[in-house]
Amino acid sequence: MAKIAFFGLGNMGASMAKNLVKAKFNVTVFDLVGSQVQLLAEAGATPGSSVKQAVESADIIISMLPAGKHVESLYFDEDGIVNNISAKSLFIDCSTIESSTAKSIGEKLQAQGHRFIDAPVSGGVAGAAAGSLTFIVGGDKADFDEAQSCLQAMGKNIFHAGGIGAGQVAKICNNMLLAILMAGTSEALQLGIDNGLDPKVMSDIMLQSSGRNWTLELYNPCPGVMPNVPSSNDYQGGFLVDLMNKDLGLAMGTAANNRSVVPLGQLAKSLFQMHGNAGNGNLDFSSIFNAYKHG
Numbered sequence: 001m002a003k004i005a006f007f008g009l010g011n012m013g014a015s016m017a018k019n020l021v022k023a024k025f026n027v028t029v030f031d032l033v034g035s036q037v038q039l040l041a042e043a044g045a046t047p048g049s050s051v052k053q054a055v056e057s058a059d060i061i062i063s064m065l066p067a068g069k070h071v072e073s074l075y076f077d078e079d080g081i082v083n084n085i086s087a088k089s090l091f092i093d094c095s096t097i098e099s100s101t102a103k104s105i106g107e108k109l110q111a112q113g114h115r116f117i118d119a120p121v122s123g124g125v126a127g128a129a130a131g132s133l134t135f136i137v138g139g140d141k142a143d144f145d146e147a148q149s150c151l152q153a154m155g156k157n158i159f160h161a162g163g164i165g166a167g168q169v170a171k172i173c174n175n176m177l178l179a180i181l182m183a184g185t186s187e188a189l190q191l192g193i194d195n196g197l198d199p200k201v202m203s204d205i206m207l208q209s210s211g212r213n214w215t216l217e218l219y220n221p222c223p224g225v226m227p228n229v230p231s232s233n234d235y236q237g238g239f240l241v242d243l244m245n246k247d248l249g250l251a252m253g254t255a256a257n258n259r260s261v262v263p264l265g266q267l268a269k270s271l272f273q274m275h276g277n278a279g280n281g282n283l284d285f286s287s288i289f290n291a292y293k294h295g
């Protein structure tokens with residue numbers, strides 16, 4: 001089985017690395033936070049004491065880091081991976097970053113004889129823990145095929161979106177649409193409530209009508225309509241407003257690069273930005289529902 005070096009053991013990465021261990025891959029892990037490395041060592045991974053030691057004879061490098069600057073730094077700094085790896089490896093970056101950064105990282109790695117795919121995920125912390133993530137991959141088909149076995153250990157649906165960077169584009173298109181749907185659904189529900197309707201009845205009607213969408217089916221933003229979703233748990237857990245704002249920022253940057261017209265995306269970005277700035281950054285993104293309430 002391939003030897004994997006896994007970098008970034010945060011909310012998502014720790015569970016993803018655990019699932020690779022469960023699938024019997026030989027996994028060495030590294031994070032700047034020592035306690036996270038220890039946690040994975042207890043789950044059966046080999047703890048890496050440095051980047052250099054973690055990448056020793058690794059066939060596959062996986063990174064799950066906050067943003068593009070972290071990925072560039074981990075890969076290309078003096079004490080980073082590229083300067084400390086002897087083998088020609090397959091790099092899989094699962095972080096959500098700018099597609100332009102993914103492309104430039106891919107070009108730099110290829111110039112050094114390595115291979116690269118961008119493989120951002122959808123499914124959140126729960127999907128990472130359950131091993132049911134959706135991977136949206138950009139890169140050469142041969143590299144996509146080579147990554148299959150380890151991506152399957154962490155996810156259920158694995159899509160090839162196109163060349164390097166295409167995974168990131170598809171991911172932020174999806175999340176921009178999700179933000180628009182969540183804001184629109186909140187707006188429609190509150191309009192009904194303001195006019196005396198029961199939000200559960202409203203939701204049932206829209207679910208069987210042309211307004212049906214994923215947020216109504218699985219993630220209703222109005223408290224009490226649906227059990228076991230963040231809105232019925234004070235908007236705790238789930239997908240944070242801050243993370244949605246990050247993804248909407250990436251979507252707007254991508255749109256600007258190609259002069260794409262995204263008025264609804266821009267409006268959603270402004271709404272979620274205002275909501276985050278009002279102290280809601282650490283709540284689930286369905287809390288945008290609260291922005292529509294009034295006295």
Ligand code: NAD
Binds near residue numbers: 067122123124239
């Ligand atoms: P996180 O902040 O919880 O974890 C990031 C980890 O990377 C931290 O443990 C940090 O110490 C580590 N790190 C940073 N720089 C490093 C370096 N140079 N070397 C080694 N480790 C380093 O973030 P997260 O929630 O796990 O998200 C990771 C990525 O996944 C982000 O790009 C995010 O947008 C994306 N994502 C998150 C979710 C979610 O629900 N949390 C869902 C989909 C996608």
